[in-house]
Amino acid sequence: MSRPVLSLNLPAHLKTLLVQNGYLAAADFDEGQGAEDLLQFLSEAEVQAVADLARKQPVAVSAWALGQDTRRQKSFLTQLCGLDSLLGGKGIALGGGSVSEVVGQPGSGQTELCLRLCVAVQLPESLGGAGMRAVYVDTTGSFYHAGAERAATGLREQLVAARKNDLPLQLPEPGVLLDGIGVFRVYEAHELVALLESFDDVCRELSNVVLVSQAKSSDTDHATAPHSKCLPIDGDVWSRISSNHLSIGNSGSGRCIELHKSSV
Amino acid sequence: MVTGMEALSKEDQDLLARCLSKLNTSDASHCLLLPSGEFQRATGLNDRQSAHARTLLFQILYPWRAKLQRALPHPQQQQQQQQHPPGITTGDPRLDLCLGGFLPPGSLTEIVGESATGKTQLCLQLTVSALLHNPSSEVIYIYTEGAFPAGRLAGMARRRTNNVDALMRRVHVAGFADLETMLHAMEYKVPGILAKGIVPLVVVDSVAAHLRFGDDPDQMAFYRRRAAIMVQLGKRIKKWNGQWRCAVLATNQVRDVFGEPSAGAYRTQVVSLVADRKAPALGAVWANIIDARIVMYQRRAADAGAAEIAENIGRNRRWIELEFSPWAPRAQCEVTLSDSGFHHI
Numbered sequence: 001m002s003r004p005v006l007s008l009n010l011p012a013h014l015k016t017l018l019v020q021n022g023y024l025a026a027a028d029f030d031e032g033q034g035a036e037d038l039l040q041f042l043s044e045a046e047v048q049a050v051a052d053l054a055r056k057q058p059v060a061v062s063a064w065a066l067g068q069d070t071r072r073q074k075s076f077l078t079q080l081c082g083l084d085s086l087l088g089g090k091g092i093a094l095g096g097g098s099v100s101e102v103v104g105q106p107g108s109g110q111t112e113l114c115l116r117l118c119v120a121v122q123l124p125e126s127l128g129g130a131g132m133r134a135v136y137v138d139t140t141g142s143f144y145h146a147g148a149e150r151a152a153t154g155l156r157e158q159l160v161a162a163r164k165n166d167l168p169l170q171l172p173e174p175g176v177l178l179d180g181i182g183v184f185r186v187y188e189a190h191e192l193v194a195l196l197e198s199f200d201d202v203c204r205e206l207s208n209v210v211l212v213s214q215a216k217s218s219d220t221d222h223a224t225a226p227h228s229k230c231l232p233i234d235g236d237v238w239s240r241i242s243s244n245h246l247s248i249g250n251s252g253s254g255r256c257i258e259l260h261k262s263s264v
Numbered sequence: 265m266v267t268g269m270e271a272l273s274k275e276d277q278d279l280l281a282r283c284l285s286k287l288n289t290s291d292a293s294h295c296l297l298l299p300s301g302e303f304q305r306a307t308g309l310n311d312r313q314s315a316h317a318r319t320l321l322f323q324i325l326y327p328w329r330a331k332l333q334r335a336l337p338h339p340q341q342q343q344q345q346q347q348h349p350p351g352i353t354t355g356d357p358r359l360d361l362c363l364g365g366f367l368p369p370g371s372l373t374e375i376v377g378e379s380a381t382g383k384t385q386l387c388l389q390l391t392v393s394a395l396l397h398n399p400s401s402e403v404i405y406i407y408t409e410g411a412f413p414a415g416r417l418a419g420m421a422r423r424r425t426n427n428v429d430a431l432m433r434r435v436h437v438a439g440f441a442d443l444e445t446m447l448h449a450m451e452y453k454v455p456g457i458l459a460k461g462i463v464p465l466v467v468v469d470s471v472a473a474h475l476r477f478g479d480d481p482d483q484m485a486f487y488r489r490r491a492a493i494m495v496q497l498g499k500r501i502k503k504w505n506g507q508w509r510c511a512v513l514a515t516n517q518v519r520d521v522f523g524e525p526s527a528g529a530y531r532t533q534v535v536s537l538v539a540d541r542k543a544p545a546l547g548a549v550w551a552n553i554i555d556a557r558i559v560m561y562q563r564r565a566a567d568a569g570a571a572e573i574a575e576n577i578g579r580n581r582r583w584i585e586l587e588f589s590p591w592a593p594r595a596q597c598e599v600t601l602s603d604s605g606f607h608h609i
Contacts, residue, residue: 013311106551107588118335136335141502141555144368146591148335181335184328187503190293194326197318202328 008053017041018050026053076121077128079155080113091128092117111142115151122180124170127159133180133206139192143183152177182206268324276320283307283317295321352465352511354386355393355424358608359599362584363558364592369464369509372501372553373589374471376516376534376544377560382582382601383515386560387467388417389605390513392424394465395431402434404457404466408446408473412437423604443474447493450500458508466504470515471497472545491549498553514554518542536561536585536596556589582606 003026077091123129152174286307304314351366440446480486562580585596
C-alpha cells in the first residue's frame with residue numbers, strides 16, 4: 001500500500017507540484033526513470049529530499065519506546081533551589097518541542113530567571129548543564145550587560161559554595177558565559193516573526209542553541225476575575241503551546257515560583 | 265521600494281514589488297503579519313514563490329546576522345565605559361550606589377510617588393548631572409503640569425557649576441496641556457532633536473497627567489483606549505532608547521486603593537506604597553512597559569520612630585527605592601533634600 005504524496009512530510013509547495021504533475025503516491029516515483037521526470041519541475045535538492053522520504057517506511061512507535069526516548073532526553077538544571085525539583089528533578093527539558101512559560105508581575109524576576117537559564121544551559125554536562133549556547137530574544141529592552149554579568153557571577157559563586165569537595169570545578173569564566181549568549185533586540189511584531197521564521201538558520205550557524213524570550217504579563221480582566229492572580233498576556237492561546245507553566249511572585253522577603261502545569 | 269531591497273536581484277525585487285502591490289501596501293511589515301496561507305492567497309503566488317518571497321522579507325526586515333549582539337560588551341566598549349561611565353547619575357555617589365550605579369543608556373525608568381515627594385526634584389537633579397557629565401550634551405524635558413521649574417533647576421545647577429546660563433541653554437523644554445499635542449510632539453519633534461545624537465536623557469514629567477482621567481462614560485472603553493495609547497507610547501520610547509541610546513525618565517502619580525487588597529488580587533502593588541493605601545496610577549499595562557521603577561515616599565518623623573525626635577519633629581523622613589530594574593537588585597536608602605537635590609543620609 002503506497003503512501004499518498006499528500007501525507008509525506010514535505011513542504012506544502014513541493015507536494016502541490018508533485019500532485020499537479022501527476023504524482024499521487026510514493027510508489028509513483030520509486031521507479032528508476034522517475035528521477036529525470038522529477039527534475040523537469042523540481043530542483044536537484046528537492047528531488048533528493050523527495051526520494052529520501054519516499055524510501056522511508058512509516059513507523060508505528062510504541063508508548064514504551066517513546067517513554068525511553070523521553071528518559072534519554074537532554075535537559076539542563078537551572079541550579080535554582082527548588083525549581084529543578086519542581087520540574088521533576090531533571091530541570092528543563094530540551095528538544096521535543098519543550099516550551100516553558102514564566103509569568104509574573106513586573107519586578108518579580110522574570111528577566112533574572114531568563115538570564116539564569118541562559119547561563120545555566122552553558123555549563124558542562126558534569127555540572128548539570130547541557131553545554132549549549134543560548135539566544136536571548138529581547139522584545140522589551142530588558143537585557144542589560146550588568147544583569148547578565150550578575151547572573152553569570154552569581155551562578156559561579158553558588159556552585160563554588162555548594163561543592164562538597166576540594167576538587168576544582170570545570171567552571172567557565174564569566175566572560176566565556178557571557179560570550180555564549182547571543183542577543184536579538186526586536187522592536188516590532190513583524191521583526192519577531194521574521195526572526196523566528198529564520199530561526200532554523202540561526203541554529204544552524206550558531207550551532208546548539210536554546211531560545212529564551214521575554215513575554216509580559218497583564219492584569220486580569222476587571223469585569224470577570226477581580227481576584228485571580230495575574231494572567232499571561234496572551235492568555236489561553238499561549239498557555240496551550242507551553243509545556244511548563246510557571247509563575248513567579250514576591251512573597252514576603254523572598255521569591256516563590258509556582259508550577260501550574262507541566263507535561264513532564 | 266523598501267529599504268534593503270536594493271541588494272536583491274532584479275527578479276526578487278519584482279517579486280516583492282508585486283506582493284506589495286497585491287496587498288495594497290507600501291510597508292513590507294504588513295506582509296509578515298499575515299499568516300503564510302493568507303499571504304499566499306492575497307498575493308496569488310504559487311507555493312514556491314510565496315515561500316521565497318517570505319524568506320526575502322525575513323532577510324530584509326530583520327537581517328539577523330547583522331542584528332546579533334553578544335552579551336559580552338566589545339573590549340573597546342568596555343574600555344570606553346570605564347573611562348566615561350555612561351548613564352545618568354544623581355551626583356551623589358552613595359545615592360548612585362543605591363540606584364544600581366547609574367541609569368543605563370537605553371532604559372525607561374519610572375519615578376513614582378505621592379505629590380510633593382520630590383519626583384520633579386529628582387528629575388531636575390538627574391538632568392543637571394547629565395548635562396555636567398558631558399559638556400556638549402542636551403536634555404529634553406517635557407512637562408505637563410503647571411510651569412516648568414526653571415528657578416529650581418537654576419538653583420540646583422548653581423550648586424554644582426559656575427556656568428549656569430550655558431547649562432540652562434542646553435535644556436529643551438516643552439509643555440503640553442493635552443494628550444494629543446504631547447503625542448504629536450513625541451512622534452515628530454522629539455526624534456528630530458534626538459537625531460543630533462547628543463541627548464543622553466529625556467524626561468517626561470509626568471506621563472500620568474494626561475493619561476489618568478478620561479471623559480468617556482464607558483469605563484472599559486476608556487481603559488482599552490488608554491492601554492493602546494500607552495503601548496504605542498512605550499514602543500516609541502523604546503525605539504528612541506534603542507536608536508539613540510538615551511535614557512528616558514517618566515514620572516507617574518499614585519492613585520488611591522480602596523478596600524482591602526486581598527491576597528489573591530493582582531494589582532500593580534508597590535510594597536512601600538501599600539502602607540499608605542496607594543498604588544501607581546497607570547496600572548499594569550504601563551508597569552509592564554517600563555524597565556525599572558524608582559519609588560519615592562515619606563513618613564512623618566514621629567511615625568517612623570526617629571531617635572532624634574527633637575530635631576525631626578515636623579520634618580518628614582524621605583526614602584528613595586529602586587523597586588525593580590533589570591540591571592541592579594532592589595535597594596532603598598534614606599535621603600535628605602537640599603537645594604542641590606537629594607543626598608544619601
